[in-house]
Amino acid sequence: MxxxxxxxxxxxxxxxxxxxxxxxxxxxxxxxxxxxxxxxxxxxxxxxxxxxFLPYELDPTLPSDHAVPKRERYIAKFGGDAARTSAMESMMKANGEREGIKFDYGGNIRNTLLSHRLMERAFAGPKGHNDSEGAGWETQLALLDKLFPHFFEHRGDPGDPAALARIAVEASVFPSEDEALKFLTESDEYGPEVQEGIQDARRKGxxxxxxxxxxxxxxxxxxxxxxxxxxxxxxxxxxxxxxxxxxxxxxxxxxGGSKGDEVEKVAPGTSAGAKC
Structure with missing residues (x-):
């Protein structure tokens, strides 16, 4: 999947x-x-x-060297319409409560390429590792299960290297925050793979x-x-x-046949689900 x-x-x-x-x-x-x-x-x-989990750059215009207020960014996305933004927040909070999520639209936002690199590292492990499967999908899922609440429920900055390093240790991606921080700030390890994944999503439409x-x-x-x-x-x-x-x-x-069957784009109802 x-x-x-x-x-x-x-x-x-x-x-x-x-x-x-x-x-x-x-x-x-x-x-x-x-x-x-x-x-x-x-x-x-x-x-x-x-x-x-595959990379997808939702907003490439977000800055990477500093954070900006999350709510202000959403208002700008909706053409400066604060009332529409407020209605969106209320809708998402109601949807979140049904799934046990407490959406909070305070805090800041910035570019997500660091988190995508971290997700790739969680899946594949360190470069040159003898185990080609790396840490695996379970570690990647454990990381995502911490990244989502960090940003959406605890007003965390999704591109803050120090915060990401702490989360990486909690999810067992790295043994220490120093090692995680070095990966995030002193290398571009898995950067090319992230960019290739982003381009692949575009090629798929x-x-x-x-x-x-x-x-x-x-x-x-x-x-x-x-x-x-x-x-x-x-x-x-x-x-x-x-x-x-x-x-x-x-x-x-x-x-029961002579060759494999493929179910292409199974229709999940009359329309696609909500998406960003």
Whole structure:
């Protein structure tokens, strides 16, 4: 599963929480790390997914060397309309409460490239590491689970190196804040990979986030089968569960044929979910 997820998009935070709820309730996702069944069944035959969070630059005009007030930035985005901004804040706070999120629109905002580099480091590990899988998706998820509340609930600066270094240690991305700070301020490690990821999203035509790409599959009798769905926007948990069901059905159909089946851009209802 590959969501494009910048840390300053409120709908990405909502989308992650809804996805996590869906993964814990879907009858098509096994609750255990592995399945004892050797063949697909109508329910619970997909193992829990690995989630690879991909970079997406929501606002490249944000400064990187200093922070600006978050609320002022939103007002400017809405053409100077403070009333419209206030209505948006009220709507997001209500949406957040339903998912256990306490949105706070105070605090500052700045460029997110540092956080994207940190997310890449969390996934891949240090450059030249013998383990090609690095720290892995679980460390990346642990980091994102701290970055979102830092910015959206605790008025944290999403591009402050010192704050990011502290969070990186809390999420076990680095053993010490000094090492994390050195990575953030004295190198551009994973900078090219972040830029390539941003360009890749553009090549795919992704113009808003969150955007979820879901791949599922496996091998049976020597045949590799992969089914795919794309979900734009922060959909409800029930929508994700429905898509998991569609993927399960497509996987079973594919295993009855001569080649893999692909579910392209499964429609999650009549319209895309809310996105930044």
């Amino acid at each position: 590959s969501p494009a997820t910048p840390v300053i998009c409120p709908f990405c935070y909502l989308g992650l929480r809804k996805l996590q709820k869906a993964l814990s309730t879907s009858p098509h996702i096994s609750p255990s790390p592995s399945s004892s069944s050797s063949s697909p069944s109508p329910t619970a035959f997909f193992q829990p997914p690995s989630i690879r 992704i113009t808003g986030v969150p955007h979820f790409e879901i791949f599922a599959g496996g091998s049976k009798e020597g045949k590799e089968t992969v089914v795919k769905a794309e979900i734009p926007g922060a959909q409800d948990a029930d929508t994700f569960v429905a898509v998991f069901r569609q993927l399960a059905e497509a996987y079973q159909r594919a295993n």
